[in-house]
Amino acid sequence: MKGKSKKTQSDLQSDFKKALVKKALGYDVTETVEEYSGGEDGVKLVKKKVTKKNVPPDITALKMLLEDDNRPVSQMSDEQLKEEKERLIKLLLRD
Numbered sequence: 001m002k003g004k005s006k007k008t009q010s011d012l013q014s015d016f017k018k019a020l021v022k023k024a025l026g027y028d029v030t031e032t033v034e035e036y037s038g039g040e041d042g043v044k045l046v047k048k049k050v051t052k053k054n055v056p057p058d059i060t061a062l063k064m065l066l067e068d069d070n071r072p073v074s075q076m077s078d079e080q081l082k083e084e085k086e087r088l089i090k091l092l093l094r095d
Helices: 009-025 059-068 078-094
Strands: 027-039 042-055
Touching (some): 009 027, 009 078, 059 078
């Protein structure tokens, strides 16, 4: 691991929480597939396909976030759930 800095436990927890928030809220991803062909002129790009995909929100990830805050979902009102959703969206958009 030469050249890489070690992450602290706090940094890792922060990274995991950010990833969990992203998964809980859903996200878009771009996938690129390139096809090359070799010939007399060397290797050339023949075809490039770029696809955008939406990964939908994951309810299990959302439950994990809510449990992490030690707030049982079953005891939250609809208003509290809406507030928590907005809080999580703000967390995701902040980063």
